[in-house]
Amino acid sequence: MATGARPLRADAARNRDKLLVTATQLFGERGLDVPLEEIARGAGVSIGTLYNHFPTRQAFFDAIFPERLAALDRIAAAALADPDPWDGFVGFLEGLFALQAEDHGLNDALARRFPVTAEVSDACHRGFQHVDQIVRRAKDGGRLRADFEPQDVATLVWAMSQVIRESMAVAPQAWRRCLAFFLDGLRADAAHPITVPVLTQGQLDEVIQASANRV
Amino acid sequence: MATGARPLRADAARNRDKLLVTATQLFGERGLDVPLEEIARGAGVSIGTLYNHFPTRQAFFDAIFPERLAALDRIAAAALADPDPWDGFVGFLEGLFALQAEDHGLNDALARRFPVTAEVSDACHRGFQHVDQIVRRAKDGGRLRADFEPQDVATLVWAMSQVIRESMAVAPQAWRRCLAFFLDGLRADAAHPITVPVLTQGQLDEVIQASANRV
DNA sequence: AAGTAACTTGAGGTGACCCTCAAGTTGTGT
DNA sequence: ACACAACTTGAGGGTCACCTCAAGTTACTT
Numbered sequence: 001m002a003t004g005a006r007p008l009r010a011d012a013a014r015n016r017d018k019l020l021v022t023a024t025q026l027f028g029e030r031g032l033d034v035p036l037e038e039i040a041r042g043a044g045v046s047i048g049t050l051y052n053h054f055p056t057r058q059a060f061f062d063a064i065f066p067e068r069l070a071a072l073d074r075i076a077a078a079a080l081a082d083p084d085p086w087d088g089f090v091g092f093l094e095g096l097f098a099l100q101a102e103d104h105g106l107n108d109a110l111a112r113r114f115p116v117t118a119e120v121s122d123a124c125h126r127g128f129q130h131v132d133q134i135v136r137r138a139k140d141g142g143r144l145r146a147d148f149e150p151q152d153v154a155t156l157v158w159a160m161s162q163v164i165r166e167s168m169a170v171a172p173q174a175w176r177r178c179l180a181f182f183l184d185g186l187r188a189d190a191a192h193p194i195t196v197p198v199l200t201q202g203q204l205d206e207v208i209q210a211s212a213n214r215v
Numbered sequence: 216m217a218t219g220a221r222p223l224r225a226d227a228a229r230n231r232d233k234l235l236v237t238a239t240q241l242f243g244e245r246g247l248d249v250p251l252e253e254i255a256r257g258a259g260v261s262i263g264t265l266y267n268h269f270p271t272r273q274a275f276f277d278a279i280f281p282e283r284l285a286a287l288d289r290i291a292a293a294a295l296a297d298p299d300p301w302d303g304f305v306g307f308l309e310g311l312f313a314l315q316a317e318d319h320g321l322n323d324a325l326a327r328r329f330p331v332t333a334e335v336s337d338a339c340h341r342g343f344q345h346v347d348q349i350v351r352r353a354k355d356g357g358r359l360r361a362d363f364e365p366q367d368v369a370t371l372v373w374a375m376s377q378v379i380r381e382s383m384a385v386a387p388q389a390w391r392r393c394l395a396f397f398l399d400g401l402r403a404d405a406a407h408p409i410t411v412p413v414l415t416q417g418q419l420d421e422v423i424q425a426s427a428n429r430v
Numbered sequence: 431a432a433g434t435a436a437c438t439t440g441a442g443g444t445g446a447c448c449c450t451c452a453a454g455t456t457g458t459g460t
Numbered sequence: 461a462c463a464c465a466a467c468t469t470g471a472g473g474g475t476c477a478c479c480t481c482a483a484g485t486t487a488c489t490t
Contacts, residue, residue: 185400
């Protein structure tokens with residue numbers, strides 16, 4: 001996996017691995033705010049070594065999230081492969097939120113702090129494109145209401161991420177109920193006129209930017 | 216307003232007031248995490264004086280939130296007074312979220328950290344009872360779906376609070392769109408069967424408790 | 431087996447915020 | 461005008477997390 005200029009020394013590679021494993025676990029359990037010192041301790045390594053390998057918290061995210069986002073890609077692909085566009089749309093959302101419910105860190109990442117580095121932001125763009133297709137397909141299929149736009153998925157992610165965060169410890173499946181209500185409002189035959197305009201892509205970018213600056 | 220054992224000395228009362236005004240403003244603008252030192256500075260008073268009057272952050276909340284929650288009471292009363300139960304239900308939610316959108320601190324309070332002291336928790340109980348009535352009335356009226364329960368309002372509050380938080384700076388009205396989608400899913404004629412059970416009151420209390428401990 | 435580059439270590443500096451308390455100041459009743 | 465209680469002050473101690481770097485250790489090369 002390490003493909004930099006020259007290979008790491010054996011002990012260094014081991015340490016890097018241990019740090020990554022520990023970080024992945026702690027982020028998953030407790031969110032993205034875990035103290036770096038705790039990660040070092042968990043990996044059995046000094047704080048200095050941690051900084052050798054991951055000079056910033058962001059460096060951890062960059063190393064961890066591509067894998068997570070790949071899971072998202074798979075979910076999106078499955079959604080697009082579903083013969084029923086509406087089922088695909090629903091499956092995508094359920095898959096996405098199930099992933100968030102399993103991984104406190106991913107939930108944090110999607111809700112409060114969109115990632116910024118090249119690789120991760122690429123993955124996000126791919127994600128947006130997938131969402132675009134999934135939404136368009138479900139609208140064309142006639143069961144998703146016509147005034148629902150891809151940007152509305154972002155709003156939905158914010159909404160659900162908080163529901164997941166609050167309820168996950170006590171009722172890990174509670175978010176599914178909230179989503180079910182919401183989905184019933186997204187069906188074409190449930191639609192009532194909406195006067196509030198969708199977020200423009202520019203506005204969405206602004207929000208994401210603000211979010212990232214908050215890290 | 217001060218009704219303690221003996222009245223405050225004039226200068227002390229003035230300082231208390233200035234602190235309260237500043238705190239209200241800063242909490243409203245920036246949420247409940249504003250450093251206390253900033254409140255003291257804003258009020259033109261030393262940090263020691265701040266601690267004289269408000270020995271904990273919670274003491275500020277106790278002084279500020281009853282007024283805010285009274286506004287909620289008014290909104291609930293208006294909802295119950297609405298001749299159309301569904302319109303009342305919708306009006307209640309819109310009023311509640313509009314309040315949150317105006318006041319970052321209230322948003323924080325409802326989303327992440329339910330208050331704990333007697334007076335405030337009383338107000339919450341009154342709030343719950345109002346929600347109970349509003350929901351029951353709307354269900355009896357036949358336009359709110361029958362499987363929607365008062366506890367589901369809590370979930371909705373979590374969801375919307377995050378939408379509000381993320382979008383308020385860029386598109387202060389964006390939450391209304393999200394709510395509109397959601398409401399379309401709450402209409403009786405939009406209902407599809409839901410398998411996930413509602414949060415029990417006990418579970419809800421647990422979540423609220425966990426939330427409060429997080430302060 | 432020795433030499434060197436690569437790596438690790440952890441004490442300690444920085445900064446943000448919290449909170450306390452001894453010393454000083456000011457309002458108020460007499 | 462006096463005296464005392466009420467009040468204010470802000471330096472300073474505590475905690476927690478971040479981050480650095482000089483000195484020590486270890487893996488790899490020859």
